[in-house]
Amino acid sequence: MAKKILPLNVPDEVELAFYEALQSGDIEQLMGCWADAEEVVCVSPGGPRLIGKPAIRQVFDAVFSNGPVRIKAHKVHRIQTDVMAVHSVLEGVELMANDAPQTVWVWATNVYARQPEGWRLVSHHASTASDEHISESAGGSQLLH
Amino acid sequence: MAKKILPLNVPDEVELAFYEALQSGDIEQLMGCWADAEEVVCVSPGGPRLIGKPAIRQVFDAVFSNGPVRIKAHKVHRIQTDVMAVHSVLEGVELMANDAPQTVWVWATNVYARQPEGWRLVSHHASTASDEHISESAGGSQLLH
Numbered sequence A, B: 001m002a003k004k005i006l007p008l009n010v011p012d013e014v015e016l017a018f019y020e021a022l023q024s025g026d027i028e029q030l031m032g033c034w035a036d037a038e039e040v041v042c043v044s045p046g047g048p049r050l051i052g053k054p055a056i057r058q059v060f061d062a063v064f065s066n067g068p069v070r071i072k073a074h075k076v077h078r079i080q081t082d083v084m085a086v087h088s089v090l091e092g093v094e095l096m097a098n099d100a101p102q103t104v105w106v107w108a109t110n111v112y113a114r115q116p117e118g119w120r121l122v123s124h125h126a127s128t129a130s131d132e133h134i135s136e137s138a139g140g141s142q143l144l145h
Helices: A009-023 A027-033 A053-064 B011-025 B026-034 B053-064
Strands: A041-043 A049-051 A069-080 A085-098 A102-117 A118-128 B040-044 B049-051 B071-080 B084-097 B100-115 B118-128
Touching: A009 A027, A009 A069, A009 A085, A009 A102, A009 A118, A009 B071, A027 A053, A041 A053, A041 B084, A049 A053, A049 A069, A049 B049, A049 B071, A049 B084, A049 B100, A069 B049, A085 A118, A085 B040, A085 B118, A102 B040, A102 B100, A102 B118, A118 B026, A118 B084, A118 B100, B011 B084, B011 B100, B011 B118, B026 B053, B040 B053, B049 B053, B084 B118
Parallel strands: A041 A118, B040 B118
Antiparallel strands: A041 A049, A069 A085, A085 A102, A102 A118, B040 B049, B071 B084, B084 B100, B100 B118
């Protein structure tokens, strides 16, 4: 599995591999996208903060036990340096509700670091977005900060 | 105002300045924490994705028109390189509900980049955390992914 996604020479390649792994429910490919570093961190909508690959693997194993995730990445916004990259992504996650597919929108911030073996994910933070806020525009209502 | 927070020689200094600015409702100090780059990005709980300092300033101006934000940063988890740093933070935001203070918990991912003038914020992503998930431990329930 790991061979399939290596060497991930640019952040876009590891991002593609990450979303493909979610779409196919492939835990080995998913974990291969993360840096081998104790401090990697993951926050999913409604979930705890997961630190380290074992905690992340445990949760995605549970997610994939229900099948793959019908997810697509949209509106990728990139901040890039030579050694680290930040991608802000609008994820569309298709869920079944009352026997009908429904898209839940999620903002995700993916941070990638250049490792000796290629680019890898070091932080994934995802949170649900309201339908009226999935555009880029500013709006000052009901923000905590 | 800007003199007060410059030069921000390490990520922790700009993080401290950022939360102090929220606590004091100081828009100039807050904006001084952000990198002068078109691609800076901010997602607040329930809000849109804001790209660029003008959009960010507009929203925080609106937030501060209701007064400062009673916010404290806890449980800072750091990923650090020479030029970029990721801090995952548990924010406690005190709000008034039914005339009684109530703490809302928020996960925030703050990404800092080393700029010629010092370390600056390039991405802030904050989302509400449920009370049962503000520990570090893993839990596999009800995650979108």
